[in-house]
Amino acid sequence: MEAVRTTVEARASKRSRATWSVFSSVKLTVLLLSLIAFTVLLGAWCPQESQVGQEKVFEQFGTDVAPWMIKLGISDIFHTPFFLTLIALLTINLVVASWQRVFPRLWVLRHPLPFLNPSEVMRLPVSKTLTTSIEPDQLINQLSKKLKHNLYFVRRQGTSLVAESGKIGRLAPTITHIGLLTLLLGVTISSWTGFSGFKPVLLGSNLFFGDSEHSKLWIGKLPTWHIKVDSTRRENYESGEAKQWYSRLTVLDQNDHVVKSEEISVNNPLSYEGVDIYQSSWGLDQIQLAFNGQAKTMSLRPMGKLYAAFLPLTKDLILIFSVRDQEGPMRVFAKRPDWDAPKLLGEIAVGKSLKLGTVQLTYGGALPVTGLQYKCDPGLAITYTAFAFIMLGVCLASIPHRQVWAAVSPDGYGSSFLFIGGSAKKGKILFGKQMDKIVAQLQKELPGRANEALPENSYSSAKDTVNV
């Protein structure tokens, strides 16, 4: 009865292993990688709603095709069940393959290579023979030195030898898979506990995190402190193009006490309690005007290097206010439909006025808006560790792993036969060349009555000689 139970359990375990083996299959890996690549390609080709909005999809494909793109999910492909299923399957494949195929290889690596006899050496993918009149011990010593010189790790046993180079390269799949698994962990932690968002903030206004659209906290919490924009400016090249954007930010606690103040710029964020605030964009948002002393704020629109506000006076007369930067003057234009170009009416410096007929127009200045991106990513350290593992793994993968076996037999007449062979999975041609070079160097350096390598197919005769 016990035996039957054991057999049933063994079968069940075998079946379970077989089921998991389907998920660890390299065929499945290649299929999933190809499908994901194709899906990402589609996502790169079609504008994604989550990045650029639905309008861009209509702009690119027109009103006939765009609805289909939206209906089929191509315009938001990275959130479709299809793509998420592919990612889930790849994750399972990665986990199972790592446990069943990749990590167990580490144990194999711990075992030293076995020593081979001459006939086994000659069956290796690359093999050579050499005869010399020196003692077998001397010959194997000489070969050992040559291999060490070529960065091989050599082990000897009598007149046999095994050597390996680039063994560290065999760790590449393990390290890369550890990196990919760590990346999954980091991304999961980030998406469960982190938050991010973007907000354009006017000079003097505050940035709060509570109304973040991208808050997706499952475990974490939003900060109670907030940010105030004290100043913001744009630095230009001489040509007038933007060189850098700066914003001086103050971190204020719940009681509006200043806890930190710092100037940020593109590529130089502010960090406080695990939240990073980035300078993402910059622009002029409003101009402050006064018409005969009556204040009015007008919204600006970006127009190339300039910003402009439009004030219709009559059905066919429009006033245009144009500014280039915060400190510079404002130019006032008038435009009628029958005019080729707007007519310049005048230029007003900040705080100054211009008489337009009976109206005294005063320019109070332009109000900038700074685009602030923010994020809290508690999984970042794990993600960065994963990146390091992946980079290390793929770099190690480029190191070719080479194995060499050699055995020396005396021929009974004072000569020695050297049988040398080896294998390499990568760079086979270069490995063959290296073996040729080593054998050629030995031929040159060693004294001997034959002192020449036998042809590769002459093993049988060499073996016969040894046996005699």
Add this chain to the structure above:
Amino acid sequence: MSEFQLALTNTAGLSSVASFWVFVASNAFAKWQKVMLRLAQIVMVVGFVSLTVAIVARGIEAQRFPLANLYESLLWFAWATMGGYLFLARSYTIGQLGWLASLTATAMFLYGSWLPASQHEIAPLVPALVSYWRQIHVPPLIVSYAMFILGGLSALLELWVGGRRQSMFLAIAAIACAGLAIALGTYTPIDSFWLQLLFVGGSLVGLVSAWLKLDKVRPANTDNKAVELYDDVCYRCVAIGFPLLTIGVITGGLWANHAWGSYWSWDPKESMALVTWLSYAAYIHLRIHRDVSGEKLAIVSVAGLLLVLLTYLGFNSLGFGGLHSYGRFK
């Protein structure tokens, strides 16, 4: 651009043209072939050194790392192609790859020299590019692309020496369609829909036909040793390119996180870099774990070459948007 820099760049361009012709001519003179191949390589070394100095001179003149627009990246690409070939030629006897490498470098010089003058001028950087991450993120990517292109060219030669000439010509036709789409997209106002169709349609039809014709082998034209050689070279190129692409993609993520707080945003160009990465990851898995024949892997490698063209030049010229549009000039 200074006269000195212009002279050096022109020397590099002319050297690539000259080495191409010497490589090609070496096939016509069996007796002098060895000498001519050596000469072609020396000419290429002259071009490589000139371009190295030209790039350094441009950096000194611009007072920044000289890799900020399409023209500068093309110089780097030509430099990496020539350097990659010379590196491989130290270990392998690959004269036939030489003329393809110099032809690629020449094409990049011509493509760059026909760009608008504004691209040649040293322009100030936009705020997002003012970062030390630029010199960490971009060069590995450019060098990886050059290595993948060399791998794809080696795969073409593998098909040729393997007697699979129909497959090779079809693969070349696919690359020609892709190149034509990029050229038309760069220099003409043709609607991007037709250009995308030409690129994708030509690539798919060419590659699928090449795959289907793999059985058509001319045994008389087969040289198994040469097949093994070009297969090895192709894998070597991928083995060098893949870690560099990985480093480039990851450092791009680190830069994006440092600058905008998000290391991945599905921007079209970063998505395309991921597609290329996934494709070469599939290639490596096929190579290591499956007994896929060399000629099939050669077609996969040509597919990789087309993806690299799409990622590197296609997205700028075929009307895709995104954050990585610094190379655009229209």
